[in-house]
Amino acid sequence: xxxxxxxxxxxxxxxxxxxxxxxxxxxxxxxxxxxxxxxxxxxxxxxxxxxxxxxxxxxxxxxxxx
Numbered sequence: 001x002x003x004x005x006x007x008x009x010x011x012x013x014x015x016x017x018x019x020x021x022x023x024x025x026x027x028x029x030x031x032x033x034x035x036x037x038x039x040x041x042x043x044x045x046x047x048x049x050x051x052x053x054x055x056x057x058x059x060x061x062x063x064x065x066x
Contacts, residue, residue, distance in 0.1 A: 001053040018049040021057060033060045 001016070002009050005025050012021050018041060022034065034041050035058040041049055051057075 001051070003051055003053070003055040003057060005057045006059055012051065016051050017047055018051060018057070019046040021051060022046065022059070025059070027059055028061075031062045033062070034058070035060070 001014055002011055003021055004010070005021065010021065010025065012024065018034065018036060027034075034043075034046070036049065036051075037056050
């Protein structure tokens, strides 16, 4: 099936989870927040969050500065 991660269409296995898609995309373990179809998903639930075809995932990186 296909999902969209940060505007790029990606193929993942049927029944894939958010954690699977993020690992395949190369997302760091720390310093990121993830939204699925516009809603923030807590990191603890990534492995149990199954994706549907066409899901839209946005990965946001924390930036320090002032």
